Amino acid sequence: MTLIERLGLRLPLIQAPMAGTSTPLLAAQVCEAGGLGSIAVGATDAAGARAMIAQLRALTARPFNVNLFVHPTPTADPVREAGWTDWLRSLFVEFGAEPPQALQSPYTSFLDDAAMLAMLLEEAPPVVSFHFGLPGADAIAALRERGVLLLATATNLEEARAVEAAGIDAVVAQGIEAGGHRGMFDPAAPDPQLGTMVLTRLLAREVALPVIAAGGIMDGAGIAAALDLGAVAAQLGTAFVGCPESAADDAYRAALAGPGAWHTTLTSRVSGRPARALANRFTALESDLAVPDYPIAYHAGKALNAAAKAKGEHGYGAQWAGQGAPLARAMPAAELVAVLEQELAAARA
Known part of the structure; x- marks a missing residue:
């Protein structure tokens, strides 16, 4: 069974988790439209994360993604x-x-947040994703035991191989074009700054995990290009910032335009x-x-x-x-997913 089949997605699309911007409503709208919606809980505590999960579950019965920050303790x-x-x-x-x-x-890193892990084990969200690194083997094993599908970001081949070795289910190939924080494990290490398409192709060839392309992808043609290079799905973040369901303020929306x-x-x-x-x-x-x-x-x-x-x-x-910010379109999330689906079908016809 492929990753897309396991998640029951109609479209190989993940709405990127964006702390402070993605909301349960945004994620739910994407889920209901056939993609995988995401919330980012790295900027809150276990109680806040539990509340966000509850809000999301009240809006959709479909699978969704909960994202954690796994940065080294500062x-x-x-x-x-x-x-x-x-x-x-x-x-x-x-x-x-x-x-x-x-x-x-x-913010507290997931590495230092036992309460967050306990909450996730109780709630068992369908998908959990990691940014900035990987949690310990015990946490990964415990989440897998609860049936949680795990994703992790990699910005280069070395990180992707670590993701694979840790037993994660799929790797998010984050190119240098991506908005928000680079998911690099060690910000002090040399960064090859690989573009999304190069990184996607490299990981599709060199690791056995399903690859999700992320960075600069804004429309159906971009999704199609990622799939052609071996990705199983594309993750889009900036494309959803302008949606009315996001938490972006008026100044952010104006700046994006x-x-x-x-x-x-x-x-x-x-x-x-x-x-x-x-x-x-x-x-x-x-x-x-x-x-x-x-x-x-x-x-x-x-x-x-x-x-x-x-x-x-x-x-x-x-x-x-x-x-890809100049390609942003301000429209409701469900409408945007429908447009992306149409564009992807046209690109692959």
Whole structure:
């Protein structure tokens, strides 16, 4: 049985989990339309994740995906963090605010969150996916015992082989074009920055797992290209940001439709990890200072964005988007899935 058959999908499409942007309603609409909807719970705790799963299950009986952050436990460095907040201080002052006195990690890694694992084992969502790395063998075995299908992101062949060796069911091949955070296991390691199509073909040839292509894919023709290169499905994120069911605010939606969409850029300054975003005032900042560990740096980034938004400036938000952003279409999620299905059929006719 193929991955698509196991999930009962009509369309080989996964709506990417986007923390802070994807919602249970968005995921449910995609599920009901024939794709695999996703929620991202890495930015909440076990109780918050359980509530999101409950909301999603109230909206659909179809399979869905729950995504976790599996980043290494951040190392606090008060000197580096103080230097970072001092560098940002003038921007806070511009908006009548002060930077946080001490930076804290706003997210707990799944590696350190026993309550999250316990909740997932109780709820047994149909699919669980991992970003930034892999959990321990015991957690993987426990989830598999509960019948959960497991996915994990890889940005290169070495990571994909680790995913395969860990007993994960499928690998998400995240190309350099992808919006949001690079799923690389070690952000300090050399990054070959492989494009989606190259990475998809490489993994389809070199690992035995089903490959899901992710990064820069915005329409049915892109899905067809990924399938032709050996992927079993495509994962689209930026394509769904403009849907009314997403949690993107008005400024994010306007930026996605504006000139910044043509100039996405990778930056570590927002959160402490490389992530692709729409060009804005935050991505334009330049500094030679060492960025605090992810997600400690995010504490400063979120605080600066909040201070700026309070004064009507929206250029410091984490407006994540892939290189396909100019191809974005603002329409209800179910309508978008239907259009993607039509485009895929036309491309493969």
